[in-house]
Amino acid sequence: MSSPGAGLRSVPVDLGDDSYEVWVGAGARRHLAEVLPSGAGRAAVVTQATVGVTVDPGIEHRVFTIGDGEPAKRLATVEDLCRRWAQWGMTRRDVVVAVGGGVVTDTAGFAAAVYHRGIAVVHVPTTLLGQVDAAIGGKTGVNLPEGKNLVGAFWQPAAVLCDTEVLETLPPREYASGLGELAKYHFLTGDDLGDLPLDERVARCVAIKAAIVAEDEREGGRRALLNYGHTLAHALEIAGHHDLRHGEAVALGLIFAARLARRLERVGDGRVADHEAVVAGYGLPDRLDPGHDPDELVALMKRDKKALDGLTFALDGPDGVEVVAGVPEDVVRTTLVQWLGEGGR
Ligand code: GLY
Numbered sequence: 001m002s003s004p005g006a007g008l009r010s011v012p013v014d015l016g017d018d019s020y021e022v023w024v025g026a027g028a029r030r031h032l033a034e035v036l037p038s039g040a041g042r043a044a045v046v047t048q049a050t051v052g053v054t055v056d057p058g059i060e061h062r063v064f065t066i067g068d069g070e071p072a073k074r075l076a077t078v079e080d081l082c083r084r085w086a087q088w089g090m091t092r093r094d095v096v097v098a099v100g101g102g103v104v105t106d107t108a109g110f111a112a113a114v115y116h117r118g119i120a121v122v123h124v125p126t127t128l129l130g131q132v133d134a135a136i137g138g139k140t141g142v143n144l145p146e147g148k149n150l151v152g153a154f155w156q157p158a159a160v161l162c163d164t165e166v167l168e169t170l171p172p173r174e175y176a177s178g179l180g181e182l183a184k185y186h187f188l189t190g191d192d193l194g195d196l197p198l199d200e201r202v203a204r205c206v207a208i209k210a211a212i213v214a215e216d217e218r219e220g221g222r223r224a225l226l227n228y229g230h231t232l233a234h235a236l237e238i239a240g241h242h243d244l245r246h247g248e249a250v251a252l253g254l255i256f257a258a259r260l261a262r263r264l265e266r267v268g269d270g271r272v273a274d275h276e277a278v279v280a281g282y283g284l285p286d287r288l289d290p291g292h293d294p295d296e297l298v299a300l301m302k303r304d305k306k307a308l309d310g311l312t313f314a315l316d317g318p319d320g321v322e323v324v325a326g327v328p329e330d331v332v333r334t335t336l337v338q339w340l341g342e343g344g345r
Contacts, residue, residue, distance in 0.1 A: 004031035009203040013136070013210040015217060018156040022136060022210065024203040028163040029124050032097065033058025035159035037120045040095040044085055046108035047099040048072065053126045053166050055099055062088060066107060073103045073142050075151060081111040095120045095158070101127035101174075102134030106152070109140030113155030123160045127170060128178020129247065131162040132185070132205040133226070137213040154218060162206065164199050173245050179282040180247025181205075183254060184228050186278045188212075188321055194281070224323045228314040229253035235300035239292065244285075251284035257315055260327070260335045266317035294336045298329060 003010075008025035023031060032055050036043065043057035046064045064084055066072045098108035098121060105123045112121035125135035141152020167175065185205045186193050193201050209226065216223040233253035236244055244252075258275035261267045279286045301311055311327045 004028070004034050009199065011203055011206045011210055013156070014214045015138075015156060018138075020157060020159050022160040022162060022203075022206045024131070024162040024164065024206060025199050026163065026165040028161040029053065029055050029099075029166065030163075032056060032122065032124065032161060035122060035161065036095055036097075037158045039093065040120065041093040042088075042090065043095050043097050044081075044088070044090060045097045045099060046081065046104060046111075048104055051100040051104065051126055052169075053099055053124070053163075055097060055124055057095075057097055061097075066104065070103055070143070073107050075142055075144070077107050078111045078114070078142060081108065082115050085111075085115055090115070090119070092116045092119050095122060097122050097124060098135075099124040099126060101125065101130045105130055105135045106140050106149075107142055109138075109155055109157070110142055110152055113140055113153040118155065120158045121155065123157045125160065125162060126166045128167055128175055128202075129181055130178075131164075131167070131202050132178060133181045133209065135160050135162075136206055136209050137223075137226075138217065162202055164202060167198070176282075176284060177245040177247035179284055180229075180233075180245075180250035180254075183247075183251055183278050183282050183284065184226075185209075187228060187254070187275070187316060188225060190320075194278075221323070225314050225321050228321050229257055231301050231304050231311075231313050232256040232297065234304055235297045236292075238300050239296055248285050251279045251282070251286065252288055255279055255286055256288075256335070256339065257313055259339060260313060260332065261315045261317060263331055263335050264315070264324075264327070266315055271316060288339055290340050292340060294333055294340060297336060298333050301332065302329075 004023050008023045008028055011022040013020050043061035044064055045061055048068050049065055050068050066077050096108055096112040098105045109121050112119050123135040125131045138154045138156035140155045141149045144150045185208050188208055212222055229250045233249035236249040255275050258272045262272050276286055311332050312325045313327055314321050315324045
């Protein structure tokens with residue numbers, strides 16, 4: 001592996017022997033050959049037909065296309081990939097290159113984690129959501145009919161290339177989905193991300209995530225902060241039929257978390273206003289559809305797989321965002337009912 005250097009920002013993810021660099025900037029994908037593990041023989045490029053981003057690994061390679069959309073993120077796709085890799089004769093000296101959004105990097109990353117008990121993978125995330133979240137930190141996996149991400153592995157990539165040029169062609173709602181995760185990072189540190197150009201903002205979000213992952217790779221504690229805004233977001237996504245993208249649901253989840261923290265007297269009104277301003281600044285929804293049933297949402301939040309003890313939220317407070325377990329159900333319900341009663345405003 002050499003170093004792409006000029007024009008790209010490099011963010012280290014410090015994980016001892018599993019450390020790697022995330023390269024951020026316009027045209028980053030063109031540096032793929034430079035970040036492949038040294039001695040890599042051949043590359044299996046995994047992508048979806050709709051991604052439309054080509055890469056050149058600079059070594060013998062073959063493209064393996066998986067199905068489109070979230071339904072492709074399943075065990076059958078992993079088996080299919082591994083079988084096609086075996087038929088091509090891939091060995092542990094070869095490398096997987098995942099080019100696409102979270103469905104591709106999660107699924108190809110998991111297949112790489114289990115093929116020959118683990119071969120190298122390089123991620124080239126092509127969505128904003130992938131660049132600031134899904135492709136960073138080594139979580140890989142697939143869905144089961146019983147739930148999302150129920151089967152997976154921690155498998156760190158050898159490198160990640162976040163090419164901000166490819167974001168320019170994303171459909172607006174796909175881009176909005178990433179903005180929800182960007183908005184989240186505004187509250188995880190005291191940083192003011194507001195005025196940064198896109199490249200710098202993506203690199204800063206990657207650095208925030210990298211620092212958290214370096215401290216807690218396996219989510220024994222601090223990594224759960226990355227789920228800020230996600231408890232209500234997941235409930236909204238499961239409640240469905242309200243046509244919300246993930247980032248839009250996270251935006252609503254961030255405002256709800258701020259309102260809940262306010263009700264628990266962890267923060268003042270000004271902090272709730274800060275959350276509303278960041279969400280509105282990204283053009284994300286800040287109004288909860290009054291058609292939601294608060295009892296259904298509370299029941300779904302109680303089933304959240306991150307729940308440690310009753311209702312669990314990442315909540316802002318005097319010491320910043322922290323994980324708070326055992327939040328009283330009546331406080332959650334009242335906060336929700338009040339928000340819905342205001343017409344979601
Ligand atoms: N997307 C949350 C995490 O990587 O931990």
